[in-house]
Amino acid sequence: MEVLxxxxxxxxxxxxxxxxxxxxxxxxxxxxxxIQDRVGANRANIFGGVLPFNLGIVNxxxxxxLKLFHKxxxxxxxxxxxxxxxxxxxxxxxxxVTFAVIPFGDVLVAGGYxxxxxxxxxxxxxxxxxxxxxxxxxxxxxxxxxxxxxxxFLGGVRGTAQMISYEIPMGLALVSxxxxxxxxxxxxxxxxxxxxxxxxxxxxxxxxxxxxxxxLFIAGMAESKRVPFDLPEAESELVAGFYTEYSGSKQSVFxxxxxxxxxxxxxxxxxxxxxxxxxxxxxxxxxxxxGGFDIAxxxxxxxxxxxxxxxxxxxxxxxxxxxxxxxxxxxxxxxLMELGWKRLLPLALINVAxxxxxVLLLDGRTIP
Amino acid sequence: MTLFWILAxxxxxxxxxxxxxxxxxxxxxxxxxxxxxxxxxxVALEAYLIAFLQVIIYAGAILVLILFAIMLLSLEPEEPSxxxxxxxxxxxxxxALLMLELGAVAxxxxxxxxxxxxxxxxxxxxxxxxxxxxxxxxxxxxTSILLLxxxxxxxxxxxxxx
Numbered sequence: 004m005e006v007l008x009x010x011x012x013x014x015x016x017x018x019x020x021x022x023x024x025x026x027x028x029x030x031x032x033x034x035x036x037x038i039q040d041r042v043g044a045n046r047a048n049i050f051g052g053v054l055p056f057n058l059g060i061v062n063x064x065x066x067x068x069l070k071l072f073h074k075x076x077x078x079x080x081x082x083x084x085x086x087x088x089x090x091x092x093x094x095x096x097x098x099x100v101t102f103a104v105i106p107f108g109d110v111l112v113a114g115g116y117x118x119x120x121x122x123x124x125x126x127x128x129x130x131x132x133x134x135x136x137x138x139x140x141x142x143x144x145x146x147x148x149x150x151x152x153x154x155x156f157l158g159g160v161r162g163t164a165q166m167i168s169y170e171i172p173m174g175l176a177l178v179s180x181x182x183x184x185x186x187x188x189x190x191x192x193x194x195x196x197x198x199x200x201x202x203x204x205x206x207x208x209x210x211x212x213x214x215x216x217x218x219l220f221i222a223g224m225a226e227s228k229r230v231p232f233d234l235p236e237a238e239s240e241l242v243a244g245f246y247t248e249y250s251g252s253k254q255s256v257f258x259x260x261x262x263x264x265x266x267x268x269x270x271x272x273x274x275x276x277x278x279x280x281x282x283x284x285x286x287x288x289x290x291x292x293x294g295g296f297d298i299a300x301x302x303x304x305x306x307x308x309x310x311x312x313x314x315x316x317x318x319x320x321x322x323x324x325x326x327x328x329x330x331x332x333x334x335x336x337x338x339l340m341e342l343g344w345k346r347l348l349p350l351a352l353i354n355v356a357x358x359x360x361x362v363l364l365l366d367g368r369t370i371p
Numbered sequence: 372m373t374l375f376w377i378l379a380x381x382x383x384x385x386x387x388x389x390x391x392x393x394x395x396x397x398x399x400x401x402x403x404x405x406x407x408x409x410x411x412x413x414v415a416l417e418a419y420l421i422a423f424l425q426v427i428i429y430a431g432a433i434l435v436l437i438l439f440a441i442m443l444l445s446l447e448p449e450e451p452s453x454x455x456x457x458x459x460x461x462x463x464x465x466x467a468l469l470m471l472e473l474g475a476v477a478x479x480x481x482x483x484x485x486x487x488x489x490x491x492x493x494x495x496x497x498x499x500x501x502x503x504x505x506x507x508x509x510x511x512x513x514t515s516i517l518l519l520x521x522x523x524x525x526x527x528x529x530x531x532x533x
Contacts, residue, residue: 160442
């Protein structure tokens with residue numbers, strides 16, 4: 004039974020990621036159209052237009068992946084055949100498994116079983132995330148190198164420099180979050196945010212660590228290599244950067260990796276700064292509003308509300324990233340490096356130092 | 372134990388590839404793979420902290436930089452040459468010597484009692500951090516100063532050239 008639950012959780016977490024990438028593909032196409040005052044994708048239909056209307060989200064949800072995976076796969080003759088094939092998988096596998104440590108709900112108590120709604124109940128969640136995100140660089144490097152093309156190679160080199168630069172402020176932002184909560188377990192961090200500040204405000208991380216939120220969000224967006232940080236694939240300079248020589252399903256795997264990264268950044272922001280699965284004032288036995296107004300709810304409904312809350316927040320932060328991606332122009336390369344090293348890094352460092360002092364003064368935590 | 376043998380059969384060829392492959396990019400990638408396998412071995416031993424640190428620091432940071440350097444210098448695959456074969460002979464000799472030494476040590480230790488299990492939180496983040504920042508604080512700070520010196524030195528050298 005336990006094995007079954009674990010299997011179910013893993014499948015659920017994996018499905019969140021997979022479906023989210025497809026939904027985001029649609030949101031990106033339609034959303035960009037909305038932003039640019041266009042109609043956007045509206046051609047897909049089933050059985051050659053038997054239906055009198057087009058199917059909206061089915062457009063890209065089904066038609067786009069089908070199209071992408073059936074395109075011809077062209078491999079340049081001079082490419083390193085093995086690594087050219089392998090690079091997309093190196094890019095996406097570490098990202099897929101990253102979602103396993105993100106909790107999507109509190110414990111579910113049903114039929115005598117207590118299920119922790121987190122695919123991998125790992126108490127080293129933040130280290131795990133850092134480890135997996137740091138492996139994601141290899142897809143870009145190897146893809147750029149194996150294509151044996153100048154554009155790809157330049158894109159790969161740029162991508163590496165960018166990703167290792169922005170990993171540092173990201174790590175430091177995570178450090179200040181860890182200092183605040185005193186744990187690196189995502190589930191525990193989410194649980195801690197269920198308390199109230201001043202008896203009314205939910206104790207979400209955004210109120211404790213606003214600077215870490217900004218740093219993490221910017222660094223995370225830079226890690227996902229999308230506009231305004233898409234220097235590795237800048238089409239006006241490098242054709243398509245590290246995946247110039249990729250086509251068909253391999254290219255779409257790279258594209259998917261970008262979307263998974265967007266989802267990971269959204270999940271990190273949600274879990275660390277916006278309470279994860281927490282609904283304000285919702286506890287295990289129902290709502291308890293400040294002022295003594297209570298509504299009792301069955302535990303199953305509470306869990307459903309929590310998972311829904313997580314998904315809504317997750318989606319909101321994905322949308323925010325897409326909004327930024329279609330609103331801002333691309334940075335110049337020196338601006339990119341300056342932002343990372345001269346702005347975000349010192350900001351994150353100061354934040355860590357201030358947080359450490361504050362924790363020591365306010366929390367009374369002593370050094371053993 | 373089964374897991375160990377599976378990992379060993381994957382790790383040893385990868386480690387050999389690091390040394391034997393002519394193409395430096397393949398060598399570096401094989402090294403990443405080897406380090407990752409070793410990290411999984413740490414996980415199998417329930418040493419999660421070391422496993423993750425191994426991936427973050429070696430596979431995720433150092434090897435990326437090595438790969439970066441290899442690509443920037445665009446090192447070509449090595450061609451066979453007389454000089455290379457002499458070096459290879461020396462290499463095999465030293466490796467054989469090390470193997471012999473390792474075997475001798477391993478057979479000497481064979482009769483010893485199995486290692487005692489540590490305390491319950493041995494190797495956890497809290498216990499490692501407590502040890503590192505209390506008992507070993509001075510070496511830790513000295514190491515960080517050493518790294519800082521290396522960093523500043525690298526910047527100075529890079530500045531002077533341009």
